[in-house]
Amino acid sequence: MARTPQPFSDPIYVTRPMLPPLADYNALLETVWDSGWLTNGGRQHQELERALSAYLRAPHLSLFNNGTIALIVACQALGVSGEVITTPFTFPATPHVLSWNNVTPVFCDVDPETLCIDASRIERLVTGRTSAILAVHVYGIPCAVEAIQQVADTYGLKVIYDGAHAFGTEIDGQPITDFGDITMLSFHATKLFHTAEGGALAVRDEKLKKRIDLLKNFGIKNEEEVILPGINGKMNELQAALGLLTLKMVEEERRERSRIAAVYRERLSRLPGVRCVAVPENVRDSHQYFVIRVDAAVARLTRDELYERMRDFNVFPRKYFYPLCSEYNCYRSLPSAAPENLPQAHRAAREVLSLPLFSALGTDGAARICDILDHLLAG
Ligand SMILES: *Cc1c(COP(=O)(O)O)cnc(C)c1O
Numbered sequence: 001m002a003r004t005p006q007p008f009s010d011p012i013y014v015t016r017p018m019l020p021p022l023a024d025y026n027a028l029l030e031t032v033w034d035s036g037w038l039t040n041g042g043r044q045h046q047e048l049e050r051a052l053s054a055y056l057r058a059p060h061l062s063l064f065n066n067g068t069i070a071l072i073v074a075c076q077a078l079g080v081s082g083e084v085i086t087t088p089f090t091f092p093a094t095p096h097v098l099s100w101n102n103v104t105p106v107f108c109d110v111d112p113e114t115l116c117i118d119a120s121r122i123e124r125l126v127t128g129r130t131s132a133i134l135a136v137h138v139y140g141i142p143c144a145v146e147a148i149q150q151v152a153d154t155y156g157l158k159v160i161y162d163g164a165h166a167f168g169t170e171i172d173g174q175p176i177t178d179f180g181d182i183t184m185l186s187f188h189a190t191k192l193f194h195t196a197e198g199g200a201l202a203v204r205d206e207k208l209k210k211r212i213d214l215l216k217n218f219g220i221k222n223e224e225e226v227i228l229p230g231i232n233g234k235m236n237e238l239q240a241a242l243g244l245l246t247l248k249m250v251e252e253e254r255r256e257r258s259r260i261a262a263v264y265r266e267r268l269s270r271l272p273g274v275r276c277v278a279v280p281e282n283v284r285d286s287h288q289y290f291v292i293r294v295d296a297a298v299a300r301l302t303r304d305e306l307y308e309r310m311r312d313f314n315v316f317p318r319k320y321f322y323p324l325c326s327e328y329n330c331y332r333s334l335p336s337a338a339p340e341n342l343p344q345a346h347r348a349a350r351e352v353l354s355l356p357l358f359s360a361l362g363t364d365g366a367a368r369i370c371d372i373l374d375h376l377l378a379g
Helices: 022-035 043-056 067-077 093-100 145-155 206-215 237-268 303-311 343-351 359-377
Strands: 060-064 083-086 104-107 130-136 158-162 182-186 199-203 220-222 274-276 290-294 352-355
Touching: 022 043, 022 237, 043 060, 043 237, 060 067, 060 206, 067 093, 067 158, 067 182, 067 199, 067 206, 083 093, 093 104, 093 130, 130 145, 145 158, 199 206, 237 274, 237 290, 237 359, 290 343, 303 352, 303 359, 343 352
Parallel strands: 083 104, 083 130, 130 158, 158 182
Antiparallel strands: 060 199, 182 199, 274 290, 290 352
């Protein structure tokens, strides 16, 4: 029998943010200091908006102080009201932004393969109060964008995508931000590209970008005119400067994550009861997460047991997304939150486990994690 693998000497978390050389950040901060301009659309903000717009091929992009405020503003900009059909298999921010807009989330089950909202189940949830669909590109796997748009067109609904995991994702070479009315991106430190805290909205309509830019700055048109009840959603110069430097690192980060994912996929697909979640062939992977599904009927351990046992080796995987948003106290009494309506989401929530994925882990680190999983599940 193989030897028991050694635990890691330092804790290994699911991610570690890209950090540019501090000297580079200091140099950029010097120009910020010299300008005496710390926020309100300064030079760093303008440059980052332009650079990201080019990198993502998203012509109309607005930067934000975080992704959640961006998503709240997206709902405001589109005048979303009444009910919005969304997914329970996501981060709490997704349904919460609906609550903050006085909108009732209506939970729809997910596709058993992509774990994104099941487009074939949306139509039956549409009522006279439905105004929009808020879908999530889970782990950067694109939603069924065509089918969703078809339902939206039939019933006159807006489509908002939570693309927090989908930085740089493409479908058949087409940027993910090309789909729906608005796509939100998050630049939180745990995301592939980050500005410590930050986010953006990408839209296809220039007029909509103007409205969003007003809404993120209190609705201020000029010194004497405030024309909308806006909020403070502005990204500051320190965040934007950091983003200009992390953007330079993102391709290399993505390449290294891709190598790590290849090691995981090669080694873990042999383990009984373990399945790797993967993007389809025609999709450019954001490499935001590497996720496995543990089928307790076949595997030697349940997902929860595996989660606990990995911690003994100083590896700290995460159960993204467990519990479901429909299980939170604030949503569980909604009719759409009933577990019998959401069987696939409940199954996914029981099975998924997000493994460490960041460049500093290296393929050697990934191989060690595979040794641990071998030991726990097959050894
Ligand atoms: C990270 C995340 C958010 C929130 O973004 P912030 O920038 O942290 O506000 C929203 N939705 C999903 C799916 C996320 O993963």
